[in-house]
Amino acid sequence: MTERRRVFAIQAITIAGILAAYELLARSHLLYAGVVPPLFDIAVAFVAMLGDPATYTNLAVSLAEIAVGFVLATAGGVLVGILIGARPWLREAVGPYLDGIAAAPKIVFFPIAILLFGVGPPSKAALGALSAFFPVALTVAAAVRRINPVLVRVGRSFNASRSQMIAKVYLPALVPAIVNGMRLGLGLAIIGVLLGEIKLSDRGIGFLTIDEYNHFRIPQMYATLILIFILAVGANMLIGRLETRERARRAK
Amino acid sequence: MKRFAPPAAIALIVVVALLEGLARAGLIPATVLPAPSAIAAGFIDIARNGDLVVPTLITFGEALAATLIGVLAGIPAGIWLARSPAFGQAYESWLGGLFAAPIVLLYPLFLVVFHRTNATIIIMGAITAVLPIIIQARTGMLHVPGVLKAVGQSFNATPRQAFWLIAFPAAVPSIVTGIRLALIYSLVNTIGLEFLIDFGGLGRVISDYYAQYDIPQMYAGIVAIVAISVALLWLLDRVERRLRPA
Amino acid sequence: MIRKTLVTLALTAAVVAATGVAARAADTINVSAGQKGAWDEMVLQQGVDAGIFKKAGIELNISYTAGGPDTIQAVATGGADMGFGIGTTAVIAAFAKGAPIRIASGSFTGTSDLYFYTKSDSPINSVKDFSGKSIGFSRPGSSTYVAEHVLADEQKVTPNFVSTGEMAATLTQVMSGQIDIGWAVVPVNLDLIAKKQIKIVAHGSEAKALASQAVRVNIVNSKWVESHRDANARFWHAYSETIDWMYKNMNLSIANLARYNAIGVDDAKAVIPFYPKSALQLYPIAGFDKSINDAVTFKFIAAPLSADQQKAIFDTVFAK
Numbered sequence: 001m002t003e004r005r006r007v008f009a010i011q012a013i014t015i016a017g018i019l020a021a022y023e024l025l026a027r028s029h030l031l032y033a034g035v036v037p038p039l040f041d042i043a044v045a046f047v048a049m050l051g052d053p054a055t056y057t058n059l060a061v062s063l064a065e066i067a068v069g070f071v072l073a074t075a076g077g078v079l080v081g082i083l084i085g086a087r088p089w090l091r092e093a094v095g096p097y098l099d100g101i102a103a104a105p106k107i108v109f110f111p112i113a114i115l116l117f118g119v120g121p122p123s124k125a126a127l128g129a130l131s132a133f134f135p136v137a138l139t140v141a142a143a144v145r146r147i148n149p150v151l152v153r154v155g156r157s158f159n160a161s162r163s164q165m166i167a168k169v170y171l172p173a174l175v176p177a178i179v180n181g182m183r184l185g186l187g188l189a190i191i192g193v194l195l196g197e198i199k200l201s202d203r204g205i206g207f208l209t210i211d212e213y214n215h216f217r218i219p220q221m222y223a224t225l226i227l228i229f230i231l232a233v234g235a236n237m238l239i240g241r242l243e244t245r246e247r248a249r250r251a252k
Numbered sequence: 253m254k255r256f257a258p259p260a261a262i263a264l265i266v267v268v269a270l271l272e273g274l275a276r277a278g279l280i281p282a283t284v285l286p287a288p289s290a291i292a293a294g295f296i297d298i299a300r301n302g303d304l305v306v307p308t309l310i311t312f313g314e315a316l317a318a319t320l321i322g323v324l325a326g327i328p329a330g331i332w333l334a335r336s337p338a339f340g341q342a343y344e345s346w347l348g349g350l351f352a353a354p355i356v357l358l359y360p361l362f363l364v365v366f367h368r369t370n371a372t373i374i375i376m377g378a379i380t381a382v383l384p385i386i387i388q389a390r391t392g393m394l395h396v397p398g399v400l401k402a403v404g405q406s407f408n409a410t411p412r413q414a415f416w417l418i419a420f421p422a423a424v425p426s427i428v429t430g431i432r433l434a435l436i437y438s439l440v441n442t443i444g445l446e447f448l449i450d451f452g453g454l455g456r457v458i459s460d461y462y463a464q465y466d467i468p469q470m471y472a473g474i475v476a477i478v479a480i481s482v483a484l485l486w487l488l489d490r491v492e493r494r495l496r497p498a
Numbered sequence: 499m500i501r502k503t504l505v506t507l508a509l510t511a512a513v514v515a516a517t518g519v520a521a522r523a524a525d526t527i528n529v530s531a532g533q534k535g536a537w538d539e540m541v542l543q544q545g546v547d548a549g550i551f552k553k554a555g556i557e558l559n560i561s562y563t564a565g566g567p568d569t570i571q572a573v574a575t576g577g578a579d580m581g582f583g584i585g586t587t588a589v590i591a592a593f594a595k596g597a598p599i600r601i602a603s604g605s606f607t608g609t610s611d612l613y614f615y616t617k618s619d620s621p622i623n624s625v626k627d628f629s630g631k632s633i634g635f636s637r638p639g640s641s642t643y644v645a646e647h648v649l650a651d652e653q654k655v656t657p658n659f660v661s662t663g664e665m666a667a668t669l670t671q672v673m674s675g676q677i678d679i680g681w682a683v684v685p686v687n688l689d690l691i692a693k694k695q696i697k698i699v700a701h702g703s704e705a706k707a708l709a710s711q712a713v714r715v716n717i718v719n720s721k722w723v724e725s726h727r728d729a730n731a732r733f734w735h736a737y738s739e740t741i742d743w744m745y746k747n748m749n750l751s752i753a754n755l756a757r758y759n760a761i762g763v764d765d766a767k768a769v770i771p772f773y774p775k776s777a778l779q780l781y782p783i784a785g786f787d788k789s790i791n792d793a794v795t796f797k798f799i800a801a802p803l804s805a806d807q808q809k810a811i812f813d814t815v816f817a818k
Contacts, residue, residue: 007338007341010339011343031365032673032674034364035364036365092258092259092260093259093260094260096486097482100482103439103485104474105444105447107444107447108444108474114577115281115284117577186352190352191357195448198448199568200562201562202562210360214534215535216666216669221361222361225361229354232349233349233350236348240348283598360666363663363667365670367670367671368663368671449663451661451663462567462571463567463588463637464591464798465570465588465597
């Protein structure tokens with residue numbers, strides 16, 4: 001069997017195995033039947049969810065919140081990362097606090113988000129932006145410190161202005177770090193937005209999940225969670241592939 | 253100048269003074285961000301209520317337990333994936349995708365299956381912790397420098413020796429990075445989960461004070477978390493530097 | 499030329515007048531409620547669907563929170579102008595600690611919407627059997643917490659109180675044997691009762707001390723209400739009208755409820771006995787002194803509200 005087919009076979013068998021194990025668990029009555037519905041029920045709920053227009057309106061809201069938050073976080077993170085990376089005294093002054101806040105779960109800043117942006121989608125976007133900001137800023141800051149000094153000297157020897165230095169020397173050298181930070185940040189943006197929807201919202205895919213939980217519509221909740229995971233993992237894999245292609249392109 | 257006033261301390265003093273001034277001028281509503289002096293008073297209050305030391309230990313205990321499970325399960329798994337190329341390739345993209353997936357969103361599911369106990373928090377933390385360790389262990393094993401392998405071969409090393417004396421030690425720095433990531437991620441997830449389900453250590457403390465509208469105490473708890481994270485990162489940095497060969 | 503100018507001026511005046519009228523005709527109010535789907539929480543949506551708020555020139559932005567404290571935060575920060583269905587003790591505590599909120603009306607009086615259940619094969623059949631058994635409540639200070647303690651005190655039983663969180667988590671803990679008695683609010687779990695998987699062993703209405711106590715209230719943001727007196731008054735009269743409408747047009751309001759909860763009309767109808775109209779009484783806010791005592795007993799506040807505070811906490815259009 002060729003390498004590729006072997007890999008595919010392993011993936012297929014693994015998925016089948018997981019599904020079989022779940023179905024066994026569901027039928028074993030080890031757990032209360034209500035919380036482990038049979039695969040068939042989940043499949044039915046999944047199909048029903050795909051056919052429900054409300055799913056797509058909620059999904060659109062969440063995607064918009066994530067997109068806006070992510071873009072703002074990337075822009076802000078790159079800016080702050082460059083500032084901190086380029087100025088050692090700033091890094092020493094602010095760095096430890098950035099690290100500390102980065103390690104705190106952003107959902108605790110939920111009241112501030114509500115104050116500044118109200119109860120609608122903007123506050124969820126803000127939480128997403130806050131969550132995604134730190135990986136980008138920290139990765140970029142680290143990369144700025146590692147920029148090849150030769151490149152900087154070449155730029156200076158051409159008497160490049162500040163904006164030219166940023167555009168032609170710094171930014172291109174930072175692209176891999178930015179993409180890496182974005183990859184880490186996207187996952188956190190998704191989490192930040194969806195948890196915000198769970199706490200306070202009337203729409204979005206996170207809100208849908210918790211609404212189904214509150215009404216004990218468990219198969220539907222499984223279906224929504226599966227959809228969320230497919231989209232989140234898919235988005236992560238996409239950016240991962242972008243990163244690999246970037247790396248390969250530069251290696252040439 | 254640096255010896256007498258480290259920039260980080262200066263920054264803190266500046267920010268605290270600024271916030272105190274804004275709060276007293278009434279520009280920031282106390283219901284959302286109390287003055288630093290009020291937060292400090294809140295800090296004393298929660299310490300006196302016994303809501304500081306024990307919950308911190310509980311939270312750390314949960315995160316450490318989760319990381320330990322991650323280490324015990326993740327390192328062998330990562331090594332196995334490195335030595336079985338077909339399986340390694342099969343699961344590579346899945347692991348990468350799962351790494352930043354919103355696992356914490358599964359909490360309603362875990363609540364109904366494992367109930368509101370420390371076990372739920374630890375298990376969810378363990379899932380978050382095991383992923384970076386598997387990825388880093390596999391990466392470390394796959395990138396043993398050719399030079400080292402050649403040296404082993406020139407000594408006619410047995411497979412066992414090649415693993416324990418060359419490959420594994422070469423992978424250790426990568427594994428240590430993975431453990432570091434695992435500890436940080438499991439701590440973040442643990443606190444976030446405690447906040448969401450109102451159970452456990454520091455996250456629960458913050459959630460309780462939030463529910464009772466004791467806002468200064470809530471922020472004191474958040475400050476405690478940030479301070480502990482800073483301390484933990486500093487500690488990890490020292491440990492990592494000691495473990496890394498010069 | 500003069501005619502053109504006059505026509506233009508006239509049209510402009512008409513447009514300005516129209517927009518002025520339009521602007522006044524639709525005041526938008528941001529409202530936040532908890533527990534989407536419950537009969538008393540859905541008054542807002544019922545009023546919107548029946549066109550009652552529109553008639554009063556009010557447009558509502560309705561959002562749902564994960565619980566009372568989140569609703570309080572939404573209102574306190576100004577993100578929402580009004581909050582609905584919040585535990586009275588939590589509101590008293592927040593007000594005492596400086597939150598810019600005022601009680602505008604009662605939300606739910608008594609605890610008739612609450613019921614307690616066990617697995618069908620459990621030996622427990624009434625409150626008398628509660629001693630030594632474990633009973634779940636949502637969180638400290640909640641109406642479930644208060645109701646259970648009152649029930650236990652009145653009937654002199656000593657159950658073990660366990661914090662189980664929301665209804666879904668509580669249900670699974672009962673079904674898997676972790677706790678003996680669970681709590682729920684209709685219409686949740688009614689299908690399981692019909693399927694005989696669980697049985698009701700006690701009703702919240704059995705807690706006599708709470709029958710005349712408003713356990714949940716509705717609040718407004720103090721700054722918003724001071725600058726929106728007219729809209730506020732129109733809102734509350736429309737809200738009161740909606741409650742009347744719900745009870746006078748049961749076939750419509752029950753159909754709405756079924757739709758909100760994605761359940762059948764018969765299941766929705768089964769909810770109504772739990773909600774006598776008197777339970778949704780907006781004013782007076784019954785038993786407020788008792789609520790203050792509860793807030794002290796359950797350590798939400800250190801000392802009872804002062805006389806000034808007791809007056810200042812209310813801002814209601816119904817006190818005439």
